[in-house]
Amino acid sequence: RLQSLGIKVVQPVLATAMALEGALRYPTFFDLLVNHDQDNIDVSEVTLSNTRLAGTPLRQLRLPGDVLIISxxxxxSVIVPHGDTVLKSGDCIGLIGSPLALAQATTLLRG
Structure with a gap:
C-alpha cells in the first residue's frame, strides 16, 4: 500500500545485509558513499527537468570537468550510461564529482 503512494519501503534486515555486502566487496566506494570523509568528492541525483536537454546524447552535454554521470x-529501468545514451525528460541522473561541479551540473540539468 505504501509503495502505491510513492513511499519507499525499507526492510531493515535486508538493508543491513546489503550494506555489509557492499562494505566487504567494495570498501573504497562504500566509504565514499557512507562516510563522506573527503570534502572534494560527493554523489548526487538530479531529475532532468531542463526540456532543452531532452533528446541530447550524453557526449554532447557541457558538464563541468569534475563530474561524471554514473547512472x-x-x-x-536503470541504465549504465555511455556517450550515445540520449536523455529524456524525467530521467533520474546519478552523478559523482566535486561539490562545486555537482552544483553546476544540477543547475544545468534542472534548467
Missing part, C-alpha cells in the same frame, strides 16, 4: 534511471 541513469528511466521509468523502472
Amino acid at each position: 541513469l534511471q528511466r521509468d523502472e
